Structure formats: structure tokens, C-alpha cells
Amino acid sequence: MNQLFESLSFVENPLYERIIEDILAKQYSVVEDFFLLDEVAVLRQSLLDKHEEDRFKKAAIGNHLNETIVKSIRGDVILWIDENKANSSEMLFFSKINNLVDYLNKTCFLGIMHKEFHYAVYPTGTFYKRHIDTFQNDDRRKLSFVCYLNDEDWQVENGGELVLYLNTNGQYEEKVIYPFPGRVVIFESQIIEHEVKPVNTERLSITGWLKTR
Ligand SMILES: O=C(O)CCC(=O)C(=O)O
Numbered sequence: 001m002n003q004l005f006e007s008l009s010f011v012e013n014p015l016y017e018r019i020i021e022d023i024l025a026k027q028y029s030v031v032e033d034f035f036l037l038d039e040v041a042v043l044r045q046s047l048l049d050k051h052e053e054d055r056f057k058k059a060a061i062g063n064h065l066n067e068t069i070v071k072s073i074r075g076d077v078i079l080w081i082d083e084n085k086a087n088s089s090e091m092l093f094f095s096k097i098n099n100l101v102d103y104l105n106k107t108c109f110l111g112i113m114h115k116e117f118h119y120a121v122y123p124t125g126t127f128y129k130r131h132i133d134t135f136q137n138d139d140r141r142k143l144s145f146v147c148y149l150n151d152e153d154w155q156v157e158n159g160g161e162l163v164l165y166l167n168t169n170g171q172y173e174e175k176v177i178y179p180f181p182g183r184v185v186i187f188e189s190q191i192i193e194h195e196v197k198p199v200n201t202e203r204l205s206i207t208g209w210l211k212t213r
């Protein structure tokens, strides 16, 4: 009976359908206004408040390399977001994410059971060298999700562009994506190599992963 109600209540969502089509066709999707500018503004404020409180930590790269090596690979500082302790702007964030996840699970049988998200600040001069988002021996990350929280007057000249390296039979094509506020990039964690180019000014975002098991 419950199942019947579930299928009756299913309403096709054109935005989510587009994301799914994109990912099936090219392993990534860019959505311009996933978050509206006033939503970005409250999320940015939440990030800035926590950053001010000195709660961010230097990002690691999942293994035992020393700090100098890590710094030559990535220079961002991060703070994981606990959904159970979410403030009002983070609740808004998770309600949109959870809607998307429910939709993906209903329509694509992706089996997303877990998710993890962190705020990220790239201080001036930092970057994240070309990499892939899955660690050895851990293939649970299915989709990577990045949402930019920069100011409305973010300029292309600020740098910090995300570059996706799209592989067609060993030939790499570069897809350059500027971190404009409200913009969301979703891509297949296990497939797409990518990098964050050096920034000339502080760059703000939320990054996360939708995971199986
Ligand atoms: O901020 C971005 O555009 C991408 C960040 C990233 O690649 C990561 O945190 O793994």
C-alpha cells in the first residue's frame, strides 16, 4: 500500500531529469541556479561565521603524506557539516540535497545511502591539483557535488576555476567551470579527473559526495 502511494506521489522534475540526462551522456552536469542568490547569501554567512570561529582545518588527501606534500597538492581548509546539528541555512541546503537524492534513488536505482559535505575555503594563492575523488580501496563515492558560495560580483579574473578532464578514448578535453555563486557541479566521482586552478582571492564553496552503502 505504501509503495502504491509512493508511486502515485511521484512527480517528474525537469531540473533533476536534466541532471540525470547530463550525467548519463557526459558524466557531469552544471546547474546555474540550483541555489538562489539569497540562499547562497545565508550559506555564505554560515560558512564565514564558522571560519571566523577558527573551526576550519587544513584539508588532507586521505593518506599519510606529510603536510608539505599535501600543501603542494591542495591548499584549501575545510569544515565538515553535521546534518544532525544543522543550522537553518544548512537545513535548507540539506532539504534540497535530500530531494535530489530521493529522486535519483527512485528513478536511477543509484542506491545512495550516505552523503558527506564540507565547507571549503581556498585562501588566496591556493589550488587543488588534478585528482580523482575516490580513494584506493573505497569506491563508495558515486557522485561529487560542488556548490559555490562566492560573492555575486565574482570575476573570471579571480581564477579558481574548476577544470574537468573529460576522457574520450584517451584524448582529454578540458571543461572549464567558473565558481559563480549558486552554480552547482555534479560529476561521477570515480571517473572524472579534475583540478581547481590557483585563486587570486578567497574562494568559498560546499563540496560533498553521494555514496553507496
Ligand atoms: O571546489 C571545486 O571546484 C572542486 C573541489 C574538489 O575537487 C574537491 O574538494 O575534491
Ligand SMILES: [Fe+2]
Pocket: 131, 132, 133, 194
Ligand atoms: Fe575533487
